[in-house]
Amino acid sequence: MIAKTQKLGTTDYQAFCQLYIDGQFVDAESKATLASINPYDHSVLTEFAMGDKADVDKAVHAAQKAFPAWSGLPAADRGKILLKLADLIEQNAQELATIESLDTGHPLRDSLGIDVPRTAATFRYFGGMADKFQGEQIPVEAGFLNFTYREPVGVVGQVVPWNFPLMFTSWKMAPALAAGNCIVLKPSELTPLTTLKIAHLMTQAGLPKGVVNIIPGYGHSVGQYLAEHSGVAKIAFTGSTGTGRKIVQASAGNLKKVQLELGGKGANIVFADANLKASVNGSAWSIFHNQGQACIAGSRLLLHHTIADAFLDEFVKLAKSIRLGNPLALTTEMGPLTSSHHRDRIFQYVDIGLAEGGKILYGGTVPEDPELSKGYFIKPTVMEATSASQRIAQEEIFGPFVTVLRFNDDEEALHIANSTEYGLGGGLWTNQLQRAHKFAKDLKSGMVWINCYKRVNPGSPFGGVGLSGYGREMGFDAMREYTQVKSVWVNVDAQIPPYYVR
Numbered sequence: 001m002i003a004k005t006q007k008l009g010t011t012d013y014q015a016f017c018q019l020y021i022d023g024q025f026v027d028a029e030s031k032a033t034l035a036s037i038n039p040y041d042h043s044v045l046t047e048f049a050m051g052d053k054a055d056v057d058k059a060v061h062a063a064q065k066a067f068p069a070w071s072g073l074p075a076a077d078r079g080k081i082l083l084k085l086a087d088l089i090e091q092n093a094q095e096l097a098t099i100e101s102l103d104t105g106h107p108l109r110d111s112l113g114i115d116v117p118r119t120a121a122t123f124r125y126f127g128g129m130a131d132k133f134q135g136e137q138i139p140v141e142a143g144f145l146n147f148t149y150r151e152p153v154g155v156v157g158q159v160v161p162w163n164f165p166l167m168f169t170s171w172k173m174a175p176a177l178a179a180g181n182c183i184v185l186k187p188s189e190l191t192p193l194t195t196l197k198i199a200h201l202m203t204q205a206g207l208p209k210g211v212v213n214i215i216p217g218y219g220h221s222v223g224q225y226l227a228e229h230s231g232v233a234k235i236a237f238t239g240s241t242g243t244g245r246k247i248v249q250a251s252a253g254n255l256k257k258v259q260l261e262l263g264g265k266g267a268n269i270v271f272a273d274a275n276l277k278a279s280v281n282g283s284a285w286s287i288f289h290n291q292g293q294a295c296i297a298g299s300r301l302l303l304h305h306t307i308a309d310a311f312l313d314e315f316v317k318l319a320k321s322i323r324l325g326n327p328l329a330l331t332t333e334m335g336p337l338t339s340s341h342h343r344d345r346i347f348q349y350v351d352i353g354l355a356e357g358g359k360i361l362y363g364g365t366v367p368e369d370p371e372l373s374k375g376y377f378i379k380p381t382v383m384e385a386t387s388a389s390q391r392i393a394q395e396e397i398f399g400p401f402v403t404v405l406r407f408n409d410d411e412e413a414l415h416i417a418n419s420t421e422y423g424l425g426g427g428l429w430t431n432q433l434q435r436a437h438k439f440a441k442d443l444k445s446g447m448v449w450i451n452c453y454k455r456v457n458p459g460s461p462f463g464g465v466g467l468s469g470y471g472r473e474m475g476f477d478a479m480r481e482y483t484q485v486k487s488v489w490v491n492v493d494a495q496i497p498p499y500y501v502r
Contacts, residue, residue, distance in 0.1 A: 013046035013193070019055055019216070020199040022062035023209025029054040034189055034216075039105040039336040040327055040375045048192055051215035053225045056184065059213035060231040063155040063182035066210030071152045071180035075131035078178060082127030085198075085205040089120040092201065096194055100166050101327040103193045105335040105376070106290060108328050111166075118456070119170040119198075122474075125458035126174035133179070133479045138487075143494025150483040152180035153257060154233035157226035159219070159247075160195060161238045162188035162338055163293040163398075169195045171462075172236055173212065175478035184213045184232065186223050190339055192216040219243060230254045234482070237261070238295075241396075241422075241467045259471030259481050261295065261463055263396040264424030267417035268298030268453060269407075269439070272306045274429035278451065280314045283402075286427065286453035288322060288380050291337050292400035295468070296425035298453050300393060302413055305406045312382075312404065316362045319380040324367050336375035337399060343376045346399040350381065353392040353403075359384045361404070388416045396422065410435060418444045424464035427453040446472075 018025040026049075033047040051059075070078070089096065096119075097111035106115065135148035158172040165187055176183055187195035199214050215222050223243075227235045227250035234257035237247045241262040251258050268286050270279045286298030303311050327335035337343045350364040363381030366372075384404040385393045392403045407413040417426060417439075427449035428439050440448045446464035449455055456462060456474070463472040471481050 013048075016196045016200040017046055017048040017193070019049045019051050019059075020196065020212070020214040021055065021059045022066075022213065023203065023207075025199075028052065029058075036103060036191075036193060037339075038102050039338050040102075042374050045102055045193070048196065048216055050189065051217040052221050055215050055217070056222055056225050056229065059184040059215055060155060060229055062210035062213055063184055064231055066208060067152075067154060067182045070182055070208060070211045073180075075133075075178075075180070078180065079127040079130030081205050081207055082123045082130065082174060082177060085202060085207070086120045086124035086127060088201045088205055089116065089123065089198075092197075093117075093120075096166060096197060098328065099197060100194045101335070103191045104162070104165065104338050105327055107332045107335050109330050109332070110290065111327075115164065115167050118167050122167075122170035122458045123174045126178040126478075129175075129476075129479060130178040133476070133483075135485075140489075141494070143492055145490040145492050147488055147490075149486040149488065150179070150479070151486055153482060153484050154181065155231055156181045156183055156234040156236060156482065157229065157232040158183055158185040159223050159226065159235070159237045159239065160185060160187045162190040163290065163295075165191040166194040166198070168238055169198055171473045171478075172238075173198075174458075175474075176236075176482045177211070179479055179482040181234075181482055182211050184215060184226060186215050186217055186219075186226060189216055189218055223247075224250055227251050227256075228253055232256060234259065236471070236481075241469075244469060257481075257484075260469030261471070261473060262424075262467060262469035263398075263422055264295040264297070264464065264468050265300060265394065265396050265420045265422040266296055266298045266424065266445075267300045267302055267426045267443070269302040269413050269417060269426075269428040270304065270307070270311060271410075271413075271428065271430040271432070271435065272304040273431045274307075275431070275451075276307070276311065276314065279429035280311060280318060282429070282451075282453050283315060284318050284322075287402040288319070288334060288400050289454065291334055292402075293338060293342075293398055294454070295396075295398075296447070296454055297398075298427060299397060299402055300417075301402050301404045302416055303404065303406050304413075305408055308404075308406050312361060312384075316382055319362050319382055322380050324369070324372060324377055324379070334380065334400065336372075336377045338376070340376050342399065343378055346378055346381070346397060346401055349392055349395075349397045349401060350383070353383045353385065353390070356390045356392065357386045358390065358392060358403075363400070388419050394420055410438075414439065414442055418442075421467040422464070423466040424468035425449070425454070
């Protein structure tokens with residue numbers, strides 16, 4: 001059993017800190033556990049069960065057993081369960097948001113005001129989508145009726161990252177369930193708690209046992225085995241590009257479908273005609289929200305040379321004003337990074353940038369406040385690079401670290417923006433309609449924001465190109481990702497001449 005638990009308000013972690021298999025919370029076969037660490041003060045929140053291959057086998061078996069009944073359930077009935085789950089998420093918003101902030105370091109104002117509402121909205125969107133996703137009738141030669149079914153693929157393996165665990169759980173689960181699939185999901189071993197709490201709510205929503213199974217564990221064991229498992233028809237992964245490559249290789253055994261949402265190095269381009277106040281505020285949001293721990297962060301800030309100095313004066317002033325603190329304080333605008341290992345990685349990139357000739361405009365160090373000394377904090381960091389080829393302008397840093405680059409004209413801005421191998425999200429700030437449309441078309445990116453940044457919605461496809469992966473979350477595209485097409489031909493009144501004449 002789980003050895004250590006504590007209560008936070010009405011939260012009893014022991015109620016949901018085991019593996020979730022076949023509708024029940026159970027210990028891992030090995031009895032292994034891992035501590036969940038609060039990144040604000042390095043305290044232990046609780047211990048949770050850590051699965052391995054034997055637990056994955058049990059979970060896949062449970063999902064296979066549940067699949068016929070779940071996929072055969074009327075789509076509207078599947079949708080009702082997702083709608084009920086969305087209601088329960090909203091009813092438990094404060095608890096979910098608090099757990100998310102304690103486990104990840106997200107400021108509570110974001111967990112409560114953004115993450116929980118987006119999570120509920122995603123389950124609600126796909127709950128409504130369940131009975132509205134349909135096949136097609138295709139015009140073929142006279143005398144034949146040709147139509148398609150969209151069928152669920154079967155048991156899907158899903159791997160959720162540590163940076164937005166609650167929200168990504170809904171992005172992965174909701175379309176898969178709406179389409180009639182069963183799930184074995186691995187949350188990050190760093191931040192599994194809200195995903196497990198969702199499983200607790202799923203039971204209340206009436207989800208049949210075995211339809212969803214959740215196995216916290218290490219990527220090299222549980223994640224790798226899910227990708228290899230012959231009983232898994234599809235693997236959906238969000239995480240680093242390096243791990244994405246391993247997922248593809250591991251999936252080759254049974255040629256399972258693969259969906260990858262990987263890294264990013266988003267270009268956020270500010271032109272001379274942009275609204276200064278809006279672009280400064282939006283650019284800060286694009287990189288400092290959630291401590292910069294977002295694949296779609298605007299981590300490359302491209303500034304037209306005529307406005308660069310004025311922009312940076314205001315941008316650095318704003319960065320200095322961001323309130324760091326306890327994630328549970330509603331005044332906190334930036335919390336700690338999720339792990340000490342990750343903070344150390346960002347410090348390494350500060351050193352790399354300086355060695356390459358970069359100039360720190362602000363940050364790159366821990367805050368002076370002694371009350372923050374136990375947490376994994378780093379100041380919002382602004383560094384100007386001398387070249388778009390420098391490592392800090394090419395490699396994903398994944399923190400509150402923005403690389404500043406200057407450009408002279410539109411052609412140079414586009415060249416710099418497209419100079420990385422990533423292509424997840426990018427944005428631009430301009431009042432010229434023609435330029436906006438041209439860049440929306442020419443940016444090598446799965447998503448483009450104009451005079452805004454990091455906007456997402458359950459109905460809008462989310463995903464990238466290049467080393468940012470393939471496949472799409474959200475919207476009708478997500479339902480297509482979790483289904484396969486069956487083409488049916490019916491001879492209505494066609495006269496087919498005999499091929500063999502005797």
